[in-house]
Amino acid sequence: MSGDGEKTKAHAKRADIQGLRAIAVGLVVLAHSHFPFFDGGFVGVDVFFVLSGFLITGLLVKESERSGRISIPGFYARRARRILPAATIVLVAITVFTALTEPLTRLKVVVDDALWSAVFLANFHFADIGTDYFASQDPSPMQHYWSLAVEEQFYLVWPLLLMLLVFLRSSRRTIFVVLALIWLVSLVWSVWQTNQAPVDAYFSSVARAFELATGALVAVLTPVLNRLRDGHRVTLFVVGLGLVLVASLAFTDTTPFPGWLALVPVLGTAALLAAGTGKEVGPSRLLGLQPLRHIGDLSYSIYLWHWPVLIIGDKHVPEGIAGTAVLLVLTLVLSELSYFFVEQPFQHGKVRMVRGRWSLVLWPVSLALVAGTAMASNQYSEGELAKSREAAQRYYQEHPEALQEAKPRNITKALRHSLKLADDGAPLPPELVNGDLLGRDIWQEPFPCYASFDDPTTKLCPAGDLDADKTVVMYGDSHAGMWMPALDAMGRKQGFKVIPLIKVGCAPYDVPQSNKGEAFPSCPEFRDWARGQIEQIQPDGIVLAHRGMLFMDSSTPEEDWESGVRETVEDLSSITPNIKVLGDIPKIPWEPQDCVTDVDATMESCTAPAKSLEITSNALTRDALEGTTADYVPTTDLICVDGRCPLVVGDVVTFRDKAHLSLSWTKIISPRFAKMVGLRFPQR
Known part of the structure; x- marks a missing residue:
């Protein structure tokens, strides 16, 4: 996903890796766009994990062989320049857009998610709240940040362990053995946890560590792989690409994952990396074609932008292929802008204040920007909601006949009164229960x-x-x-x-x-x-x-x-x-908490249409x-009348979620x- 942005000679020669990045992000986007036959495209994330482990470990091992040591500050400075600028811009953009367009309850969820994402603990957060990528509830636009968190947690441990091994003058063979042990322990844990707690396993850095370790193992084996015959390289390429494609086509959102099934795309990616290590044969050169290389260059930005664009934009475009196409084009445009005006300037030292180890300052600056945006957005949204309530209070003072008794005896009459208010364009009553309390x-x-x-x-x-x-x-x-x-x-x-x-x-x-x-x-x-x-x-x-x-x-x-x-x-x-x-x-089409805390909410906007009555x-x-x-x-007559279901009757909200x-x-x-x-x- 992120890899490392430092341009070493080894990196520059691996055009096939950029092609692999293009395939990985393409699979992820196809899956999240609900493209037919590619339900298993989520394995693109696993491809990214293997690539990241390969690139980072390769750079660290070469640094140790060249200088006899590993610079931990230098490593985290490179990581900061590579991942923080674009990741921060996307978090800030999502938070601001949510504050301007979504209800306060939704903003509070997004703010919480943004803060967890900014400190690279999003995977623990989403596992804790029981998030499911494939569930029916509205997902978080920051949900994809879990994979960045997994990578960073791995890189909190692995460079330090590798530095210790270098200090002990360990050979590549010793490093390989240590990595193999990490790989085995992580895989066993992943298989067990996937069976026992699948949601936790999906987001777990421990259950995913073997995927990054697989890439690291390939990097350590580079001297051996350099001697591969062309025929073996072709075989590895065909088998590797086949495994990745089979996983993306055969897996679905019900496939137990990661577990042992994650070995399919992981080993496939390892085979593709091995096929191109030391020498590129004909098939590997296909991955280095310019269109794929360009998408590979954009892959990090595409990954960051595609999910929030699809999740947020889905509400603002027509359903179907045309709407999805618009969102994908928007993703590409934002990714191009992000790559050329955010990623590249920071990676290549064009931003003078964050050159070299000064890049470490990006870590606290990123967190401060996200936290500051979150606070400002929350204050803005609460202020707008307060204005709406004041306007509602004035309305009901001027129209006292619109008020209903708190506990109506005639339910049908009360429901019809709410519908009349909806037809009259009345605002929601200002005394409504706080949206946060609705959940309880x-x-x-x-x-x-x-x-x-x-x-x-x-x-x-x-x-x-x-x-x-x-x-x-x-x-x-x-x-x-x-x-x-x-x-x-x-x-x-x-x-x-x-x-x-x-x-x-x-x-x-x-x-x-x-x-x-x-x-x-x-x-x-x-x-x-x-x-x-x-x-x-x-x-x-x-x-x-x-x-x-x-x-x-x-x-x-x-x-x-x-x-x-x-x-x-x-x-x-x-x-x-x-x-x-x-x-x-009936099931209503929106979350009650979101409707009653929307600054533009009215009795009409919080009334479910007749089509939702079809059961x-x-x-x-x-x-x-x-x-x-x-x-x-x-039982429909207890909540609906004349083909419509008002969410608000008197000062009571009738639903506590879409279906209860x-x-x-x-x-x-x-x-x-x-x-x-x-x-x-x-x-x-």
Whole structure:
């Protein structure tokens, strides 16, 4: 990715390395652009890791052989000139653009990410918050900085260790053995961690160290590789390029990675480097063609710019090929500018103040620039939001009829009032709950007993009227948990106990499901456990709820869903015929926190359009229940009216994320919910 920018003779002769850089960044961009057949293009990062290990180690070993020592200050000065100017410019640009165009809640996330990226700890940060490159939530525009962090963490240790080996007058053979041990330990750890904690492994510098060590091993073997025959070089080139391309075409976002599968692109890159070491044969010269060399020159800037341009720009261009093409052209333009006006001047000493070891000052300067930009952007955004709230306060003072009661009794009337405000262009009420607090306005706060993705069971935590003789089981996924506050209030008022059997991401019906495309064995295990609990409890009623077909894993999802619902309900009806199946709610198109903290937000902009009401599973569920003892209970009317769903009703935000109701709103609608569910308990 970054490599080293110092122009040694060895480096200058390796035009094929620039071609490899072009291939690597091209694969990454293809994958992140969702180009067909290149889902595994993320292995371009692994190609970069091997190249970086090769270049850095080669320069350090040659320095030690030439002068008998390694200059650590000189090394970090070169690294500063190579990586910091462009990386800092991109971080600053992303932060400023976010402050000018995004809500305050989004800016706070970006500021946090920028600071972690500036200190090259982004990989730990993203692993800690459970980031997944391929997840459905909006990713961070700085997420790609994790790979820069991995490189820098490796180079905090490796040059010092190499300096010690040089001080001990170690030979290349000894250096090779030490590197081989690092390689082996890292690979074993990578395989283990990929199986146990795949997200942590993906971002781990320890799990990735063997990739950089592979390049370092090739660099140490340079004297041996110089003697390779032309036929062997051709074979290495063909095999190496084949391995890299196979990985990029065969791997997907569900491939366990890095682990042992990372050896495919890593060893492929090592073979390509070996093929061109000492002498370039015909195939290797292809990598040195001028177009590839130019893209290779730009590769670092392309890597830095492509991800934020794709993530941020996606909201501002049309969907499809045309929009993606515009973003890729913009990436190239920014990369050219960044390369010629930022990278090159610093690398070649044209910036006088940071020549030689003075370049070390770039480390604190970079951090200061990013931190200062973050603080200024945050203050600007908070100031703009305060102005919006003041304007909203004036509006409602001038239009007192627009105010609603805090806890409306007539839900439909309250929803329609919000829609009228939207049509009138009214701003959001100034008394709205702070956007940061919305994330905690969720059912798990009062009802913490539920199974996570990995748990096959959970504790039983009764709610409702704990002294009642009647018992109702709430069974389902997080959308069942979402309704627990309403069912709890219903139980307290009507005199029945509520026992939740809830597992995140696991519908209560006998349907095939997966977790982000991977096997989800804990889901059927939980269903078996829950079925046994229901058998023991012998409830007087069962309420089932689900989040649509989100986690379905089937080639015929609609057929499997309908049959799974019917079979599950018929099975449970042998325990009690009193079964209610709740319909799913719409998914809104934006995060509530972002909408209510947007400086330009209005009641209209925070109202979901009718198209978001289309829920395939509801019609299938309703059809599946025909002829059974279960009743289907539609729930859309609790949050939507006349084909639209207002996010704000009175001073309450109805959703806490794109797909779950807020705890506050669920409590408000609980009386209406009770009437709609209408549980009745026949005498036994």
